[in-house]
Each structure stands twice: as structure tokens, then as C-alpha cells.
Amino acid sequence: MKNIRALVMLLVAAVAGLGAVAMASRWLVERSSGMTAKVAVAAVDINLGQRLNPEFIKMIDWPSGSVPPGAFTEAQKLDGRVMKNSVLRGEPILDGKLTPVGTVGGLSAVISEGRRAITVRVNDVIGVAGFALPGNYVDIIVSTQQENASSKGSNKDDSISKIVLEKILVLAVAQEVGRDETKPKVVNAVTLEVTPDQAEKLDLARSVGTLSLVLRNQVDTATLATDGATKFTLLGTQAPVAASAPSAPVHRVRTHYAARPAAPRDCIGVLSGVMGSVECF
Structure with missing residues (x-):
């Protein structure tokens, strides 16, 4: 009899314990669900210019009090949108990183308003050994011959290198527009x-x-005016003074002058002893 009573008490205690655990877990789930929200993040690394589809997006729980501004809570709203910036896997997809609705994907979608994209040919040296990657800023130097009117026909010493453009954004290298690469690409x-x-x-x-x-620092916005580098500024020598053009010969004109008659003067005779003379005024 005592054994049966003990078994019943153990059974009642077990049921009560299971009920308490169930109620506690339910309470914790309800409380935690009220403290989190579903946020759309990148399921894979996404480059700028790519059009989003369900394969690129996944929904995860995010603390309600720290949801980033512009985050999406519904994956359907991102379908067909185009990325204006690159995002890494697990990073929230924000509205500020997307182009306007209806934008067609590709490089043209990421060009800022009022700007253009132009491609220049480079090599491993010109391209900063492959470190000029999408998202970096560069200055453009041109090396050419400057015009010098005083040395026509001999401009071998008129070479000049000059920075002509500053803080130019690199949109793409070759056909790649990914901005998150850290390895150089020649x-x-x-x-x-x-x-x-x-x-x-x-x-x-x-x-x-x-x-x-x-290549320049990402946060450096200073613009410096330079005069350019020439052979003479590089070596610290002075540019040769251009020879002046020979002056035209001066033709002297000989002029014949006629002798002018002497002006008439008043004269008197002076007698001194036995000597006489004439004084004119």
C-alpha cells in the first residue's frame, strides 16, 4: 500500500514538473519572440550591380531594439531590386544600398547621377600593381611633351608629368565590379x-x-595644386635660356648737308701803335 502511494506521488510530481517546464518554455518563447524581428540578410556575397532573387536572401532573427534603419522584414520586397553597393554574407540588406525600383542591373545602375563611366587601358605598373580595386580612389597622371615655342623642332627636354585628375572612383577592373576583394588583380x-x-x-x-x-587614401579629400615635374625640376637644374632671334640689320642713310653761310657781324678796326687789327661782334 505504501509503495502504491509513493508511486502515485512520484507520478504526480513528474507530471507537475513537466507541466511547469512546458509553461516556462512557452513563456520564454513568447517573450523572446516579442524581443526579436525578422530581418533580410545576404545569404551569399553580393556584388554591386547584381539583381536580387530569393537565392541571395535569407531571413534571420534580429533584436528588435537594434534593427538597422532601412532594413527589410519581408524578403518579397527585395525580389528584382539591384544592388548599388556590395554586401557580404550575413550582412543586412538596407534600402540605402539598393538602386531605385525598376532599375536594370549592371554597371550603369551604380553610376551616380550626373556622372559617367570611362575605361582606360592599364598594365601591371600603370594599374598600381593591381591594387586599384573597385571602390578605391585614384589620381590620374599624364606624361607628355609640353609645347614650347622657343624650342620648336627640339622638344626632347620638354617632357612633363602632371596630375590632371584627383580622387577618381574606380568602378570596375576588367569585367569585375566586386568592391570587397583585398587581393591585387593585374x-x-x-x-x-x-x-x-x-x-x-x-x-x-x-x-x-x-x-x-x-592610389590614394579612401578618406583623403584634400586637393593639392602642383606645377608638374619636368627634367629640369627633377634634376634641380635650370632650363637653358632660349637664344634671342638676331636683330634686323640697321641700314644707315647718309645725308649730305650744305654749308650754311656765316651770319653777318659788325666789325671795327683797332690801331695799337704801329699794329692794326679788326674786331667783329
């Missing part, structure tokens, strides 16, 4: 984002000389 072409005026200067610069890219 390519034969770099696409740059420029204004229309800069596009004209760059097109002229690559036709009159050799271009070089100069």
Missing part, C-alpha cells in the same frame, strides 16, 4: 567614374601621353 583595363568635364580631360590625356594611376 588587369588590362580599369573603369572610372568621372564627370563629363573630367571625361573630356581624360580622353585627351590618354591621346597625348601616357597615363598612370596613383
Whole structure:
């Protein structure tokens, strides 16, 4: 009898314990569900210019109090949108990283308003050994011959290197637009984002000389005016003084002058002893 009573008490205690655990877990789930929200993140690394589809997106729980502004809570709203910036796997997809609704994918979707994309040919040296990657900023140097009217026909010493454009954004290298690569890539072409005026200067610069890219700090916005480097400033010597053109010969004109008659004067005779003379005034 005592054994049966003990078994019943154990059974009741077990049921009560299971009920308490179930209620506690239910309470924790309800409380935690109220503290998190579903946020759309990148399921894989996504490059700029790519069009989103369900394979690129996954929904995860995110603390409700720290949901990033512009985050999406529904994956359907991202279908067909185009990335304006690159995102890494697990990174929230924000509205500020997307192009306007209806934008067609590709490089043209990431060009800023009022700007243009232009491609220049480079090599392993001109392209900063492959470290000029999408998202970096570069300066453009042109090496050419400067016009010098005083040394026509002999401009071998008139070479000049000059920075013509500063803080130019690299949009793509070759056919790749990924901005999150850290390894250098030696390519034969770099696409740059420029204004229309800069596009004209760059097109002229690559036709009159050799271009070089100069990698600059991402946060450096200073613009420095330079005079350019020539052979004489490089070596610290003075430029030769241009020989002046020979002056035209001076033709002397001989002029014949006629003797003018002496002006009439008043004269008197002076007698001194036995000597006489004439004094004129």
C-alpha cells in the first residue's frame, strides 16, 4: 500500500514538473519572440550591380531594439531590386544600398547621377600593381611633351608629368565590379567614374601621353595644386635660356648737308701803335 502511494506521488510530481517546464518554455518563447524581428540578410556575397532573387536572401532573427534603419522584414520586397553597393554574407540588406525600383542591373545602375563611366587601358605598373580595386580612389597622371615655342623642332627636354585628375572612383577592373576583394588583380583595363568635364580631360590625356594611376587614401579629400615635374625640376637644374632671334640689320642713310653761310657781324678796326687789327661782334 505504501509503495502504491509513493508511486502515485512520484507520478504526480513528474507530471507537475513537466507541466511547469512546458509553461516556462512557452513563456520564454513568447517573450523572446516579442524581443526579436525578422530581418533580410545576404545569404551569399553580393556584388554591386547584381539583381536580387530569393537565392541571395535569407531571413534571420534580429533584436528588435537594434534593427538597422532601412532594413527589410519581408524578403518579397527585395525580389528584382539591384544592388548599388556590395554586401557580404550575413550582412543586412538596407534600402540605402539598393538602386531605385525598376532599375536594370549592371554597371550603369551604380553610376551616380550626373556622372559617367570611362575605361582606360592599364598594365601591371600603370594599374598600381593591381591594387586599384573597385571602390578605391585614384589620381590620374599624364606624361607628355609640353609645347614650347622657343624650342620648336627640339622638344626632347620638354617632357612633363602632371596630375590632371584627383580622387577618381574606380568602378570596375576588367569585367569585375566586386568592391570587397583585398587581393591585387593585374588587369588590362580599369573603369572610372568621372564627370563629363573630367571625361573630356581624360580622353585627351590618354591621346597625348601616357597615363598612370596613383592610389590614394579612401578618406583623403584634400586637393593639392602642383606645377608638374619636368627634367629640369627633377634634376634641380635650370632650363637653358632660349637664344634671342638676331636683330634686323640697321641700314644707315647718309645725308649730305650744305654749308650754311656765316651770319653777318659788325666789325671795327683797332690801331695799337704801329699794329692794326679788326674786331667783329
